[in-house]
Amino acid sequence: MRFNFRPQNHWRFKRFRYRTEVLRCANCGTVNVTTRPVCRRCRSRNLQREELPERGRLVAFTTVKSPTEEHKELAPYIVGLVEFEDGTRIVTQITDADPEDLKTGMIVERVLRKITHDGDAGIIIYGFKFRPPIT
Amino acid sequence: MARIRNVAILGYGGYVPRLRIKATEIARIWGREEDALPVREKSVNELDEDAITMAVEAAKYAMRRAGIDPSEIGAVNVGSESHPYAVKPSGTVVAEALGIPPNFLAADLEFACKAGTESLQMISGLVSAGIIKAGLAIGADTAQGRPGDALEFTAAAGAAALVVGRPGNGEVASIEYARSYVTDTPDFWRRAHERYPSHTFRFTGEPAYFHHTLSAVKGLLEEAGLKVADVDYFIFHQPNYKFPLAAAKVLQIPKEKVEQGVVTHLIGNTYAASSLMGLVRVLDVARPGQLIVLTSFGSGAGSDSFLIETKEGLPEKRAKAPLLDALISRAKYVDYATYLRHRDKIRGA
Amino acid sequence: MRSVHVVGVGYTRVGEHWGDSLTELMAEASLAAIEDAGVERVDGIYVASTFCEVTNNQAGISALVAEALGLRSVYGVRVEGGESSGLMALMEAYAAVASGLVDFALVVGGEKLSDLLPDEFNSVHSMTLPYDSMGYAGVTPASIAALLYKTYLERYEVPQEFVAQFPVLMHNNAEGVSHAQFPFKVKLEDVLGSPEVAPPLRRLECSAPCDGAAAVVLASDDSQTRRLSGQAVRIGGISIRTDYVSPFDREDPLFMTSVALSVDEALLRSGISRSELNVLEVHDSFSILAPLILESGGFSSRSESGPDVKSGKYSLGGELPINTFGGLKARGHPIGATALYQVAEVYLQLTGRAGKKQVDRTKAGAIISVSGFGTIAGTAVMLSGEMG
Numbered sequence: 001m002r003f004n005f006r007p008q009n010h011w012r013f014k015r016f017r018y019r020t021e022v023l024r025c026a027n028c029g030t031v032n033v034t035t036r037p038v039c040r041r042c043r044s045r046n047l048q049r050e051e052l053p054e055r056g057r058l059v060a061f062t063t064v065k066s067p068t069e070e071h072k073e074l075a076p077y078i079v080g081l082v083e084f085e086d087g088t089r090i091v092t093q094i095t096d097a098d099p100e101d102l103k104t105g106m107i108v109e110r111v112l113r114k115i116t117h118d119g120d121a122g123i124i125i126y127g128f129k130f131r132p133p134i135t
Numbered sequence: 136m137a138r139i140r141n142v143a144i145l146g147y148g149g150y151v152p153r154l155r156i157k158a159t160e161i162a163r164i165w166g167r168e169e170d171a172l173p174v175r176e177k178s179v180n181e182l183d184e185d186a187i188t189m190a191v192e193a194a195k196y197a198m199r200r201a202g203i204d205p206s207e208i209g210a211v212n213v214g215s216e217s218h219p220y221a222v223k224p225s226g227t228v229v230a231e232a233l234g235i236p237p238n239f240l241a242a243d244l245e246f247a248c249k250a251g252t253e254s255l256q257m258i259s260g261l262v263s264a265g266i267i268k269a270g271l272a273i274g275a276d277t278a279q280g281r282p283g284d285a286l287e288f289t290a291a292a293g294a295a296a297l298v299v300g301r302p303g304n305g306e307v308a309s310i311e312y313a314r315s316y317v318t319d320t321p322d323f324w325r326r327a328h329e330r331y332p333s334h335t336f337r338f339t340g341e342p343a344y345f346h347h348t349l350s351a352v353k354g355l356l357e358e359a360g361l362k363v364a365d366v367d368y369f370i371f372h373q374p375n376y377k378f379p380l381a382a383a384k385v386l387q388i389p390k391e392k393v394e395q396g397v398v399t400h401l402i403g404n405t406y407a408a409s410s411l412m413g414l415v416r417v418l419d420v421a422r423p424g425q426l427i428v429l430t431s432f433g434s435g436a437g438s439d440s441f442l443i444e445t446k447e448g449l450p451e452k453r454a455k456a457p458l459l460d461a462l463i464s465r466a467k468y469v470d471y472a473t474y475l476r477h478r479d480k481i482r483g484a
Numbered sequence: 485m486r487s488v489h490v491v492g493v494g495y496t497r498v499g500e501h502w503g504d505s506l507t508e509l510m511a512e513a514s515l516a517a518i519e520d521a522g523v524e525r526v527d528g529i530y531v532a533s534t535f536c537e538v539t540n541n542q543a544g545i546s547a548l549v550a551e552a553l554g555l556r557s558v559y560g561v562r563v564e565g566g567e568s569s570g571l572m573a574l575m576e577a578y579a580a581v582a583s584g585l586v587d588f589a590l591v592v593g594g595e596k597l598s599d600l601l602p603d604e605f606n607s608v609h610s611m612t613l614p615y616d617s618m619g620y621a622g623v624t625p626a627s628i629a630a631l632l633y634k635t636y637l638e639r640y641e642v643p644q645e646f647v648a649q650f651p652v653l654m655h656n657n658a659e660g661v662s663h664a665q666f667p668f669k670v671k672l673e674d675v676l677g678s679p680e681v682a683p684p685l686r687r688l689e690c691s692a693p694c695d696g697a698a699a700v701v702l703a704s705d706d707s708q709t710r711r712l713s714g715q716a717v718r719i720g721g722i723s724i725r726t727d728y729v730s731p732f733d734r735e736d737p738l739f740m741t742s743v744a745l746s747v748d749e750a751l752l753r754s755g756i757s758r759s760e761l762n763v764l765e766v767h768d769s770f771s772i773l774a775p776l777i778l779e780s781g782g783f784s785s786r787s788e789s790g791p792d793v794k795s796g797k798y799s800l801g802g803e804l805p806i807n808t809f810g811g812l813k814a815r816g817h818p819i820g821a822t823a824l825y826q827v828a829e830v831y832l833q834l835t836g837r838a839g840k841k842q843v844d845r846t847k848a849g850a851i852i853s854v855s856g857f858g859t860i861a862g863t864a865v866m867l868s869g870e871m872g
Contacts, residue, residue: 004607004620013616018232033617033730040728051234060638062630062682064622068607071622074182079627079682081732089732091623091631095183096153099683104638112191112232113183115621124219126187126228127621134457134465 004070005118010125015049017127020090020110023047031088052090054110055133056082059089063099070116082108082130096131109133137358142259142310143302144443145203145269146452148196149415150189150294151402151462154179156474158288164471165283173375177291177403179469179477180277186215187225189294190275191232193408196456197271198233200307201298205233208298209267210240212257214250214274214407216325218243229273240267247323248372249433250274251295251407256439258299259310269300274407281331282480289375291403295411305448307418308427310441312359316351317437324435334434340378343436348372348382351438352430359442363388366442367425370396370413372432374404379413395420401463412459414443419458423447485582487705489716490866492521493828495698498665498816500598506533506540509697510594511552513821517699518553518590526701528586529553529560532573532593534820535608536562539596549592559586566612566855567769568724569593570823571862574700575722581702593821594697605693612856614729626690628857629770630682632731636738636772637684639787644684646790648675650774651688651813653793657800658810660840663825665694665816675771689771689813696818698825717834717866720848721753724862731857740858743780747852750863756848758782761865763833763849764804765826768811777852778806781863800843808833808841826851827864834868 015021016033023032027044031052038045061080064071071077078094080102094102095113108130117124156179158172180189190213198205211226218225226241242257244250251274258270275294280286302309322343325332348371356362363369369388371379376399383393396413405412410431417427423445430440475481494516496509504512510531518526531546542548546560565572570593577589597605606626610619613628633647640646652672658664670688678688703716723746731737751758764783768774775789783804784792792798798806809815809829812822830849832838847868854861 004615009616010620013620014231016617017620018228019234033733034614040733060631060634062627062634062685063680064624064627064682065679066606066624066626066681067603068610068619068622068624069601069603070607072603074622077622079623079631081631089730091618091621091628091730091732093183093621093623095181112188113181114185114188115183124185125620126232129183129621134461 005122007123018112020052020128021049022052024050033090052088053084055107056084056130058094058102058104058106058108059083060104061094061102078102080130093129094131095129101132107133137312139259139310139313140263141301142263143300143306144297144308144310145300145306146197146199146201146298147307147415147418148193148200148296148456149412149459149462150192150196151178151459152180152184152189152292153465153467154181154469154477155466156469156471160471161288173288173377174403175400177289178293178405179474180292182477184292185219185277186217186275186294187219187228189292190225190229190273190296193275193294193296194229194233194271194273197296197298200452200455203269203298205235207269208235208239208271210258210261210270211235212242212244212254212270212272214244214254215276216245216247216250216406217277217279218245246437247433247435248374248406248409249431249437249439251411252431252439255297255299255441256313259313262299262301269298272297272299274411276406276408278404278406279331284331286332286334289399289404291405293402293405293408293412295408295415297411305451306446307449307452308443308445310443312355312442314351314355314358314440315437316347316354318347320436322434322436339434343434344374344378344432345382345385347436347438348430348432349385351440352386352428355428355440355442365426366428367392368396368417368421368427369393370410370417370427370429372410372430373397373399373413376400398463416459418449419453419460421445421449423449486584488578488581488719489703489705490700490719490827490831491523491703491716492517492701493699493831494520495663495825495828496696497663498694498696498818501695506536506542506594506596507548507552509596509695510549510592513594513697513699514549514553514590514592517701521701521703523588523701523703526555526558526588526590528577528580528589529555529558530573530577530589530591531560531562532569532820532824533562533595534564534566534569535595538608539599565860567767567819568823568853568855568860568862569820571851571853571864572724574823574827574864575724575862577702578719578722581704587704589702590699591702591824592697592699593824595818595820596695597693597818598695600693618730624682625856626682626685626770628731629772630685632737632776632857633684633772636775639738642787642790644676645672647771647775648672648689649790649793650768650771651675653798654768654807654811654813657808657841658814661809661815664810664814665692666810666814685770691769691812691817694816694818696816696821696825698821698828700824700827700831715835717831717868720756720865720867721750722862722864723749723753724860726860727858729856729859738776740776740780740854740861742858742861743777743852743854744782746861746863747781750850750865754865754867756865761804761848761850762846763808763830763843764806765830765851766806766811767852767854768807768813769817773854777854781852800841805843808838808843823851823853826853827866830866834866
């Protein structure tokens with residue numbers, strides 16, 4: 001809980017959290033989300049940094065009405081499953097939308113948002129969310 | 136300050152959050168007369184938005200329009216009076232979110248509503264001097280207004296960004312002249328650790344907004360050897376709907392040269408983004424070869440004025456990102472209580 | 485390897501134990517199990533508590549349990565494996581007894597969650613998800629359950645009742661159970677009318693925060709304790725498997741490979757087949773987990789667990805009764821203790837001590853314990869004296 005606000009533990013994941021930078025296995029193509037030495041599928045060490053596309057498809061979504069301590073100021077908020085062209089799926093918050101604005105199968109786009117903050121004095125944690133695209 | 140050489144706007148972008156509150160809703164709570172309201176409605180940030188996240192959104196559009204690789208950005212300047220941290224830069228988060236590699240100059244600026252055009256000045260200088268190839272000039276704010284204060288009707292949320300670099304590759308516009316006019320005029324301020332600004336009511340008008348704005352514009356036109364008739368669009372800082380039109384009237388600028396660059400009645404005063412937001416809306420419609428005079432105003436007080444000429448690349452670049460009116464039109468209205476929650480005005484929750 | 489038997493069980497009521505500390509709860513359950521087993525000594529203590537650092541600021545808790553039991557100098561270890569901690573502790577103790585390292589092992593699980601505020605509980609519960617890619621962003625276990633639930637309903641084109649009837653079955657089974665957190669019936673309309681937690685998931689489809697501790701005593705074949713009296717139940721086989729931490733990284737998020745593999749392996753090690761099981765405990769932390777486990781474990785065909793519940797297959801008196809004392813939903817889910825409640829309840833069934841919940845002619849039972857959504861899953865097969 002309080003430990004979650006150690007800045008270091010967010011800083012070291014910033015490439016994923018700010019830009020959805022992941023590790024794609026050059027051997028088998030699997031996307032590994034958090035950093036690691038070998039591919040989770042084929043154990044190859046040949047992992048290459050890559051940004052996931054800015055747009056994906058919303059496969060399923062729900063509304064979190066019973067939030068965690070760190071995210072209660074935002075509740076109720078939407079959590080969705082987003083799938084990219086290559087089949088990679090991530091679970092993410094969906095922002096700038098009410099449930100009635102969303103449809104399964106719709107395109108959503110990545111944005112940077114505040115994820116949470118440690119009171120008035122502690123750090124602000126930023127990270128990606130997805131939202132209905134602005135065209 | 137005078138003639139600017141070899142500086143172009145390569146891309147531009149504006150961002151407005153989707154939430155709005157109507158001025159009549161604020162008036163309902165505080166018992167104000169509806170016919171004397173300074174704007175129709177204003178933008179309100181989502182709970183997960185602040186000056187940094189909005190700066191990223193505007194900058195992303197600007198970079199998309201510029202078609203520039205993040206590694207070519209040599210400086211990121213973020214002007215705001217609502218930087219999320221008192222100490223810890225905004226520009227670092229913005230740059231990393233945009234994938235800009237570490238060899239860049241980051242500077243956060245603050246000069247009330249003028250910090251956005253300061254960013255533009257400084258990036259222009261770095262480009263003109265050949266120190267950087269290109270840079271990002273950003274104005275972004277989630278502006279504060281004390282509950283019940285007149286500012287609460289206008290203090291809004293938004294961001295605008297320009298990618299500024301060398302001309303010669305299908306640029307959006309060129310920056311031809313720049314002129315600033317600054318004095319010590321205490322019309323509006325916010326002390327350290329205070330949540331809301333203080334202001335001086337009518338003193339913010341004639342000796343502050345109008346004196347500095349008009350002085351900067353007149354100086355710029357004189358320097359460039361131009362008359363009002365030579366210029367296609369005038370854009371002013373817009374703390375409300377009246378002031379930019381009143382400034383135009385003094386300068387005998389026809390209304391149609393001003394109105395395109397006024398958005399304050401629709402989204403309120405986005406502070407450091409305000410005049411740049413007007414520029415974004417003008418670039419959304421302007422034709423190549425038109426002249427624009429952009430003039431900011433920041434309390435404290437001062438104005439930066441720029442002469443900008445649109446170029447052939449504008450229509451093609453414009454089409455690469457959403458128009459500002461598309462962002463403005465996705466309005467969703469909130470009531471005053473929701474607005475208070477979103478602006479973190481309910482303390483102790 | 486020596487064969488290993490459960491020779492006694494003990495547990496507290498699941499619920500709010502305001503006056504008792506975590507150590508006291510575990511000591512109470514342990515003393516009851518030791519007394520039930522009638523053993524003179526314990527050579528090793530295996531403690532399962534998933535969140536004791538966070539909820540009770542306690543590390544090295546096995547020594548505290550040993551001291552509370554008056555067992556100075558005994559070997560003690562704590563095992564943590566998310567919501568499967570209890571089963572993991574059982575497997576470690578099983579291995580030690582089978583190898584001859586330990587003759588009498590006490591396995592005790594305990595958790596104290598009632599002290600947490602609801603949002604604090606959600607933060608703690610979210611630790612069972614991958615924090616660095618999900619938990620930090622406010623993704624909760626209930627939201628993952630909801631996404632799987634929606635996927636299930638849409639793929640199989642079945643109504644919500646197919647899933648929502650599982651809590652009804654659990655509450656039916658828990659009615660009158662003295663150690664259950666919620667020993668009363670609920671109707672389907674109560675479930676579907678309860679507040680939304682993460683739509684379509686509703687409050688009465690989620691296990692609730694609680695306190696509780698459960699313990700079992702293991703003994704080797706050589707010790708013979710209680711074996712002749714029919715109060716020993718042999719552990720036929722245990723298997724625990726892991727999987728990708730996000731269900732959406734798997735080929736099919738509705739299929740828990742860890743469940744499938746551990747069920748197959750535990751049965752293989754036991755030398756019995758699925759159809760020989762008379763009673764089964766499944767990890768219904770959320771309603772949707774029951775069908776996913778039953779279908780992944782090969783007890784129902786894909787999409788058929790709903791109709792199987794309706795037909796009575798899983799009811800008391802059915803072909804394979806599940807969660808005969810109410811499962812995680814109604815007996816309760818004191819995380820680290822849960823699998824040991826499951827073991828204790830199957831033990832009661834196999835020794836004919838299940839009272840009103842007794843299933844006839846039970847010879848073989850199994851428990852399936854899951855952490856998260858199949859990140860870790862394990863199965864233990866238990867055999868009565870007749871089959872042992």
